[in-house]
Amino acid sequence: MTSPEKTVLVVIDVQGRLAQLMVDKDRLFGNLKKLVQAAQLFEIPIICTEQVPEKIGGTVPEVSELIETFQPVPKESFSCYQEEEFVRTLKDLGRKHILIAGIEAHVCVYQTVSDLLEAGFQVELAADAVSSRSASNLEISIDRMKDLGAQITSVEMAVCEWARGSTHPKFKEMLNLIK
Numbered sequence: 001m002t003s004p005e006k007t008v009l010v011v012i013d014v015q016g017r018l019a020q021l022m023v024d025k026d027r028l029f030g031n032l033k034k035l036v037q038a039a040q041l042f043e044i045p046i047i048c049t050e051q052v053p054e055k056i057g058g059t060v061p062e063v064s065e066l067i068e069t070f071q072p073v074p075k076e077s078f079s080c081y082q083e084e085e086f087v088r089t090l091k092d093l094g095r096k097h098i099l100i101a102g103i104e105a106h107v108c109v110y111q112t113v114s115d116l117l118e119a120g121f122q123v124e125l126a127a128d129a130v131s132s133r134s135a136s137n138l139e140i141s142i143d144r145m146k147d148l149g150a151q152i153t154s155v156e157m158a159v160c161e162w163a164r165g166s167t168h169p170k171f172k173e174m175l176n177l178i179k
Contacts (some may be wrong), residue, residue, distance in 0.1 A: 001161045002124060002153075004042040008095045009035065011048045012080060012102030012109050016057020022103055022131035023138055029062045031129040031155045035101055036066045037177050038159040041170055045093050048072040049080050051108060078108045081115035097122045099158055100150075101129035106141035113145045124151040126158055 014032060022028050039046050048059055050072040064070045075083040090098075098121050102109055109130050116123050125145050132138040146152050153161075156178050163174050 002097055002099065002158060004044050004162045006095050006097045007044050007099055007162075008090065008093055008097070009039040009044050009046045009099050009101065010080065010112070011036065011046065011059075011063060012100065012112060013049055013051045013056075013104070014060050014063050014102050015050055015053065016060075018056055019060045019103060021133050023133065023135050024131065028103075028129065028131045029060065031126070032063055032101055033066065034159070034177050035099075035126060035129050035155045036063060038155075038162065038174060040066070041173055041177065042162045044099075044162070045095070047080075047086065047089055049083075049086065049102075049108075050074050051078075052076055077111075079111035079115045080108070081112055081119060096120070097124070099124045099126060099153075101126045103130065104132045104137070105130040106132050106137040110141045110145060113150050114148055117149050122151075123149070124153045124158065126155050127152050128154045 046067060050059055053074055059072055073086045073089060077083055080086045098116055100109060100113055100123060113123050127142055159174055159178055163171050
């Protein structure tokens with residue numbers, strides 16, 4: 001199970017018009033909002049990335065406006081782990097457990113998960129906080145990431161793991177987020 005002290009939330013490329021084309025985008029945006037707010041509640045570092053933002057656009061306001069000091073890591077590689085700034089930021093945090101959310105599941109999310117696993121990180125995929133433009137690509141990519149060794153979770157599962165129980169001092173606040 002994950003713990004807030006060992007986890008980093010990585011939100012990959014939820015940007016511009018591309019984000020509007022995702023399968024079940026309202027569910028995606030709602031779950032991303034819950035996940036980002038819960039990570040903040042439990043003081044979990046958040047790294048957001050943007051794939052060539054000058055072409056695709058910036059991170060959607062549903063995510064960027066939740067983060068007070070929003071400073072996304074720009075990238076050109078599909079895999080976040082192929083970008084020097086991302087690797088440096090991740091290493092500076094000194095945490096080995098990565099919770100992944102974002103788009104597109106079959107390209108940037110998949111390649112990032114693959115590289116992180118190869119680099120020795122423990123990776124969990126918030127399956128209800130990732131998407132692609134087609135349902136088949138989404139389904140195939142989740143299966144493939146699971147086969148590679150990523151643990152599959154949901155937003156609510158991950159958040160409840162962070163609390164561990166109803167006696168956690170932030171339980172009521174957490175409950176309000178996931179209701």
